[in-house]
Amino acid sequence: MTDHPPTAATPFDVPRPAVRPRRLRRTPALRRLVAETRVSGADLVLPMFVKEGLTEPAPVPSMPGVLQHTRDSLRKAAREAVEAGVGGLMLFAVPAQKDAEGSGATDPGGALNTAVADLVAEVGDATTVMADLCLDEFTDHGHCGVLAADGSVDNDATLDRYAAMAVALAEAGTHLVGPSGMMDGQVRAVRTALDAAGHTGVGVLAYAAKYASAFFGPFRDAVDSSLTGDRRTYQMDPANGAEALREVALDVAEGADAVMVKPALSYLDVVRRTADAVDVPVAAYQVSGEYAMVEAAAARGWIERDRAIAETLTSIRRAGASIILTYWAVEAARELS
Structure with missing residues (x-):
C-alpha cells in the first residue's frame, strides 16, 4: 500500500516526501524565525566623501545617491547615519591640491584630518569613526x-x-585607521608608529586582501582620481585565493585588529576562507561598482532594487563578514530597524 494512492491526475505511484522543508517557509513570520543569517545596522559602515572647497554637496555621477560632501553636509550626514543605527563611518577626502608625495595626507589642517576631527566632535563615540x-x-x-x-x-x-x-589621523581623533594601499609591511609600520606616538588605543582595520578590480571604477569619480595606468603591481590578482590568506595572516601577525576583503561580491569565497582562518573581525567592502550595477539595473526596471540590496548584504554576512562597508548603510539600517 502506498502513502498516497494514484489518481486520474497522477496515474503513477509517485512517492510523497516524508520530510518537507517547505513547512518552515510558509509565512513571513516562519521565515524570519528560522533565518540562519541576520544583518543589523550595527554591522554596517557607511563610506563618506568630503571634498575641500565645496560650497554645496556634489553628486557623484556614476553612483546615484552618493555625494561629495562639504564639511557642514558631512556632519549632518554623519548625524543621520548615527540616528539610523549605522555601526561606523569610513571617511575619504578629496583635497584641493595634490603633489607627488601626497603631503595633504599628513597636514593637520588638510581635508581628511579636519574632516575626521569634525566627525569626532559631531558624533563622538556614538559611532565608530574610521579613516x-x-x-x-x-x-x-x-x-x-x-x-x-x-x-x-x-x-x-x-x-x-x-x-x-x-599618527596625523590618530591626533585628529579617529578610532580606526584603514591602511588600504597593499604595501608589504604596512600594518607593522602603522602599528609601530601609532604605539610610538602614544596612540595605543587607535585600532587598525587592515585592507588585507584588496584586489585589482574592475569594480572600483565609480569610486574614482568619487575621489576625483588622478590615476593613469593601474595598480596591479601592488593590489592582488583576481585569480588568486590562497594568496589572500597569506596576506591576511601577515596583517594579523603585524598587529591588525580586524581585516578586510575588497571587493565583496566577487570574492565571497575569500571572505569565507578568511573568516575560517582568523580570530579577528572580518570586514568586506561592497564597492562602488557593485553599488552602481544594482542602482543602474533597478533604474531600468530589470531587478527589484530593495530585494537586491537585502540579498547582497545577506550574502556578504552569510559568507562570514561581521562588518560590511556599503553605500546603502543608512538606508539598510533604517529598513532593518
Whole structure:
C-alpha cells in the first residue's frame, strides 16, 4: 500500500516526501524565525566623501545617491547615519591640491584630518569613526604610494608616509585607521608608529586582501582620481585565493585588529576562507561598482532594487563578514530597524 494512492491526475505511484522543508517557509513570520543569517545596522559602515572647497554637496555621477560632501553636509550626514543605527563611518577626502608625495595626507589642517576631527566632535563615540589610510587621493599621479625614479611605487618609502599619516589621523581623533594601499609591511609600520606616538588605543582595520578590480571604477569619480595606468603591481590578482590568506595572516601577525576583503561580491569565497582562518573581525567592502550595477539595473526596471540590496548584504554576512562597508548603510539600517 502506498502513502498516497494514484489518481486520474497522477496515474503513477509517485512517492510523497516524508520530510518537507517547505513547512518552515510558509509565512513571513516562519521565515524570519528560522533565518540562519541576520544583518543589523550595527554591522554596517557607511563610506563618506568630503571634498575641500565645496560650497554645496556634489553628486557623484556614476553612483546615484552618493555625494561629495562639504564639511557642514558631512556632519549632518554623519548625524543621520548615527540616528539610523549605522555601526561606523569610513571617511575619504578629496583635497584641493595634490603633489607627488601626497603631503595633504599628513597636514593637520588638510581635508581628511579636519574632516575626521569634525566627525569626532559631531558624533563622538556614538559611532565608530574610521579613516582610509592611503595616499591615492592626495598624489598628483594617483598611486597609493610615492614613486621611485623609474615610475614604480616605492614600497618602503611609502611605509614612511603611511606611518606619518597614521599618527596625523590618530591626533585628529579617529578610532580606526584603514591602511588600504597593499604595501608589504604596512600594518607593522602603522602599528609601530601609532604605539610610538602614544596612540595605543587607535585600532587598525587592515585592507588585507584588496584586489585589482574592475569594480572600483565609480569610486574614482568619487575621489576625483588622478590615476593613469593601474595598480596591479601592488593590489592582488583576481585569480588568486590562497594568496589572500597569506596576506591576511601577515596583517594579523603585524598587529591588525580586524581585516578586510575588497571587493565583496566577487570574492565571497575569500571572505569565507578568511573568516575560517582568523580570530579577528572580518570586514568586506561592497564597492562602488557593485553599488552602481544594482542602482543602474533597478533604474531600468530589470531587478527589484530593495530585494537586491537585502540579498547582497545577506550574502556578504552569510559568507562570514561581521562588518560590511556599503553605500546603502543608512538606508539598510533604517529598513532593518
